[in-house]
Amino acid sequence: MSGMDKAHINNMVGPIMRQGALAKAVFEAAEVDNPGKKILMEDKVAYVRIQTEDEMVLRQETIEEMLGKPFKLNQLEVDMASFAGRIETKAGQIRFYFAKHL
Secondary structure: OOOOOOHHHHHEEEEEEEOOHHHHHHHHHHHHHOOOOOOEEEEOOOEEEEEEEOEEEEEHHHHHHHHOOOOOHHHHHHHEEEEEOEEEEEOOEEEEEOOOOO
């Protein structure tokens, strides 16, 4: 595959998280909060990459629902080693996005 054929891979956004219950809940929440988008979860053994193209929104209430317990968005930082794209936080949600597409 040439560099141009792989260019779409560079428009993927989302969190990179440690393996565990929170990563699974974030993946499930991403599927709910981003209807019509294909959400991918790449297992890299020690961590998982949760991603989609262009933009991903995660809502606190959806993550709480998937976890089955209260959850504060700033707790995401503990298990989130990194992320792809830009990040924007608002009350009750976090958004991963690209300002410019490649």
